Amino acid sequence: xxxxxxxxxxxxxxxxxxxxxxxxxxxxxxxxxxxxxxxxxxxxxxxxxxxxxxxxxxxxxxxxxxxxxxxxxxxxxxxxxxxxxxxxxxxxxx
Numbered sequence: 397x398x399x400x401x402x403x404x405x406x407x408x409x410x411x412x413x414x415x416x417x418x419x420x421x422x423x424x425x426x427x428x429x430x431x432x433x434x435x436x437x438x439x440x441x442x443x444x445x446x447x448x449x450x451x452x453x454x455x456x457x458x459x460x461x462x463x464x465x466x467x468x469x470x471x472x473x474x475x476x477x478x479x480x481x482x483x484x485x486x487x488x489x490x
Contacts, residue, residue: 400474400475401441401472401473401474402473402474402475403472403473403474404443404470404471404472404473405429405470405471405472405473406446406456406460406467406469406470407422407425407426407467407468407469407470407471408460408462408466408467408468409422409466409468410466411463418468419468422468422469426442426469426471429471429473430471433473437476438473438474438475439473439474439475439476440471440472440473440474441471441472442469442470442471443469443470443471443472444469446467446469446470447467447468447469447470453465453467
């Protein structure tokens with residue numbers, strides 16, 4: 397759980413993206429980013445709503461002057477929420 401998301405990464409495809417591979421490649425990029433973030437104590441959350449909700453995706457693409465359906469996924473990075481750490485340790489004790 398993120399308590400304070402200080403960074404947002406948007407993965408976007410362009411016209412040169414190979415349609416058969418763009419989602420796999422994007423997934424690998426995301427995996428590397430979140431593994432690196434976790435290794436230095438930064439938490440993350442995938443934000444599927446930015447892609448799955450048509451109105452939100454359209455608004456982001458229009459704001460950034462991107463072509464329609466170019467946003468693939470977004471990830472928020474930030475500090476871990478203290479309550480989450482407590483909850484996690486509480487479950488281990490039980």
